[in-house]
Amino acid sequence: AAGVIQSPRHLIKEKRETATLKCYPIPRHDTVYWYQQGPGQDPQFLISFYEKMQSDKGSIPDRFSAQQFSDYHSELNMSSLELGDSALYFCASSLDPTGGKVFGPGTRLTVT
Amino acid sequence: DAKTTQPNSMESNEEEPVHLPCNHSTISGTDYIHWYRQLPSQGPEYVIHGLTSNVNNRMASLAIAEDRKSSTLILHRATLRDAAVYYCILRDAREYGNKLVFGAGTILRVKS
Numbered sequence: 001a002a003g004v005i006q007s008p009r010h011l012i013k014e015k016r017e018t019a020t021l022k023c024y025p026i027p028r029h030d031t032v033y034w035y036q037q038g039p040g041q042d043p044q045f046l047i048s049f050y051e052k053m054q055s056d057k058g059s060i061p062d063r064f065s066a067q068q069f070s071d072y073h074s075e076l077n078m079s080s081l082e083l084g085d086s087a088l089y090f091c092a093s094s095l096d097p098t099g100g101k102v103f104g105p106g107t108r109l110t111v112t
Numbered sequence: 113d114a115k116t117t118q119p120n121s122m123e124s125n126e127e128e129p130v131h132l133p134c135n136h137s138t139i140s141g142t143d144y145i146h147w148y149r150q151l152p153s154q155g156p157e158y159v160i161h162g163l164t165s166n167v168n169n170r171m172a173s174l175a176i177a178e179d180r181k182s183s184t185l186i187l188h189r190a191t192l193r194d195a196a197v198y199y200c201i202l203r204d205a206r207e208y209g210n211k212l213v214f215g216a217g218t219i220l221r222v223k224s
Contacts, residue, residue, distance in 0.1 A: 092156075
């Protein structure tokens with residue numbers, strides 16, 4: 001079965017650079033969620049989109065922005081990268097809002 | 113989001129049942145109980161969810177106390193592949209956005 005696809009899987013950037021992470025949800029899933037997981041920490045919710053509109057916002061820094069496109073894929077744009085942004089970034093998608101969410105394999109971002 | 117409390121860690125022998133407890137004494141009537149797990153270096157994985165009645169699926173069973181103040185995730189025969197962090201999460205069905213808020217989960221170790 002198709003899963004959530006994230007690209008790139010690994011990304012190395014320098015401080016103050018920008019990064020764009022992409023998420024391709026499972027076909028027909030209309031909701032996308034972004035999570036950040038720092039080393040040794042639990043996943044933290046960043047932002048979500050439903051039918052291309054932002055549906056919820058968590059602890060996402062102002063330096064980050066995201067959007068969902070007409071084909072339902074989503075991109076997380078990160079600017080002025082800081083060392084503390086080094087983390088795993090997970091995308092998840094869902095169709096039924098009360099049911100389970102399917103997570104992608106994550107993008108490991110390293111900021112040097 | 114209502115708070116859940118889980119043991120920091122548990123240990124199990126391979127091929128034996130595992131009962132992972134979760135306390136949620138402040139649960140509201142519209143809170144669904146979700147369980148996710150995260151294997152090392154992977155994204156979280158949906159396990160099971162329920163509202164009031166016990167639930168079974170191919171991965172696990174969810175036993176919900178009659179007063180809904182606690183629940184137990186049951187893995188019927190633990191395997192080495194079940195070693196993961198297990199998260200018990202409450203999600204209010206009334207809440208727009210349907211995000212999951214991860215707290216501190218239970219690290220399950222499985223011994224061969």
